[in-house]
Amino acid sequence: MKATLERLADRASDEGLLDVAYAMSDSPFGPLLLAATPRGLVKLSLPGHDPEQTLEDLAARISPRLLEAPSRLDQARRELDLYFEGKLTQFDLPLDWQLSRDFRRRALRAIDRIPYGKTRSYTEIARSAGNERAVRAAGTACGANPIPIVVPCHRVLRTSGALGGYGGGLPMKEALLKLEGIR
Amino acid sequence: MPPFQTLLDDHAAEVMGVLRGAVGRTDADDCFQETFLAALRAYPKLKDASNLRGWLLTIAHRKAIDHHRANGRRALPVAEVVEVAVSDPEPGDGIWEVVGALPPKQRAAVALRYGSDLPHAEIAAALGCSPEAARRSLHEGIKRLRKELA
Numbered sequence: 001m002k003a004t005l006e007r008l009a010d011r012a013s014d015e016g017l018l019d020v021a022y023a024m025s026d027s028p029f030g031p032l033l034l035a036a037t038p039r040g041l042v043k044l045s046l047p048g049h050d051p052e053q054t055l056e057d058l059a060a061r062i063s064p065r066l067l068e069a070p071s072r073l074d075q076a077r078r079e080l081d082l083y084f085e086g087k088l089t090q091f092d093l094p095l096d097w098q099l100s101r102d103f104r105r106r107a108l109r110a111i112d113r114i115p116y117g118k119t120r121s122y123t124e125i126a127r128s129a130g131n132e133r134a135v136r137a138a139g140t141a142c143g144a145n146p147i148p149i150v151v152p153c154h155r156v157l158r159t160s161g162a163l164g165g166y167g168g169g170l171p172m173k174e175a176l177l178k179l180e181g182i183r
Numbered sequence: 184m185p186p187f188q189t190l191l192d193d194h195a196a197e198v199m200g201v202l203r204g205a206v207g208r209t210d211a212d213d214c215f216q217e218t219f220l221a222a223l224r225a226y227p228k229l230k231d232a233s234n235l236r237g238w239l240l241t242i243a244h245r246k247a248i249d250h251h252r253a254n255g256r257r258a259l260p261v262a263e264v265v266e267v268a269v270s271d272p273e274p275g276d277g278i279w280e281v282v283g284a285l286p287p288k289q290r291a292a293v294a295l296r297y298g299s300d301l302p303h304a305e306i307a308a309a310l311g312c313s314p315e316a317a318r319r320s321l322h323e324g325i326k327r328l329r330k331e332l333a
Contacts, residue, residue: 001199004212005191008219017223022188055186064184065223067191 009069013038019063021072022055028084029172032149034073037062040094041076044147046168061099080149086179089116091150099146103129107141114155117180121159143167149176184232187223194236195219197299198243204279205247205294214250218243240299241309244291248310251287281331282324288312289324296321 012018020042022035030047033054042062045054059066070077075093082088100108110128114120126138142153148167154176158164166173177183198218202211221242229238282293288310295306307317 001195004199004215005195007212008191008216011216011220012223015220017220020186055188059184059186064187064226066186067188 005068006071009067009071012065012067013069013072017065018067018069018072020058020066021069022058022066023068023070023073023077024051025073025077025080027080029168029175032080034076034080035066036072036076037096037098039096039098041073041147041150042096042099044150046148046172048168076150083149084179089180093150095147095150100141100144103131103134103137104141104144106130107138108145108147108151108153111142111145111153111156112151114152116152117182119155119157119177119182122156122164123159125156139164152176155180155182184226184229185235187226190222190235190239191219194239197236198239201240201243201294201299202247204298205244205283205290206250207283210250214243214246217246217249221246234305237301237305240295240301241305244295244299244309245311247294248287248291251290278328278332281328284331285324285327288320289327292317292320293324293328 009018009021013021016038018038020035020037022033025032025034027047031051032047033043033045033049033051034041035043035045035054035058043054043058045051055066079088079091079093083091095112097105097108106129107125110125111120122135122138122142123132125141126132126134129138129141131137138156142156143165145151145153145167148154154166154173156164163170163173174183195215199211199215202214202218206214218239222239282290284290285293291310292306295301295309296303301309303314303317303321306321307314310317310320312320
């Protein structure tokens with residue numbers, strides 16, 4: 001049955017019927033759920049978030065034509081593995097930004113440009129997104145980041161240097177910063 | 184609509200079982216692919232998610248019928264029937280082989296009714312005919328089975 005289902009996912013993809021492919025991927029922090037559209041990685045769900053809920057959200061927001069298709073996420077899984085081993089400092093994955101709009105998307109794109117091993121403040125991100133006073137909204141954009149780790153919102157801190165928040169919990173944020181040699 | 188993957192998780196095994204019964208083990212995989220590709224194609228426009236199982240079995244039987252038509256209505260020998268949710272009281276050995284030898288509409292009607300436990304209205308939807316015609320196909324099929332097995 002496994003081969004049958006893999007063949008189905010491949011054929012669905014070939015015929016343009018696979019709108020969202022997903023796979024689970026192990027990480028030092030627990031299982032991650034990865035989802036991609038034909039455009040690119042659209043969602044990375046951190047441990048502690050219910051995968052079924054995530055899949056239902058994706059079905060509602062993008063398309064219910066959603067299948068488990070690990071082969072569509074091989075590159076993302078490979079790059080994440082290398083990142084967690086400290087052997088990759090820049091992801092080279094096509095991203096699909098459709099789950100974020102307007103200010104949030106601009107903020108996340110600004111975050112996407114923060115280099116490995118560097119940090120920015122929420123204020124700097126607000127400024128890059130076009131509204132320096134929208135510091136709280138920049139924080140919200142981080143919290144609503146659909147593709148954490150790859151879009152490195154863990155590199156955004158308070159101006160004071162305090163950690164701020166993180167969807168995967170502050171210990172994970174701290175561990176990622178440590179991995180990148182920041183703290 | 185729920186993620187399509189949940190339809191596979193919940194119903195793939197049953198659909199495969201029904202198809203093996205209807206077209207044989209060798210061709211079941213192709214019919215399975217056709218069934219779920221057709222379902223994927225139609226899924227975003229589907230209005231009612233209350234009976235996804237019946238919907239999938241309906242498509243599966245249409246694909247089985249298409250398959251038999253494409254093969255010039257030759258009756259395929261069915262070696263074994265597995266994983267079919269049989270509600271027929273005592274399906275004696277070989278009964279599905281006899282079912283497999285019925286004309287396509289009768290065979291589909293019998294398989295849908297006693298293999299998949301679908302009501303007449305859904306059998307009609309599956310066969311693309313009126314409930315009355317579905318009832319008639321079922322009746323004819325049963326009559327012929329009785330004769331064959333007598």
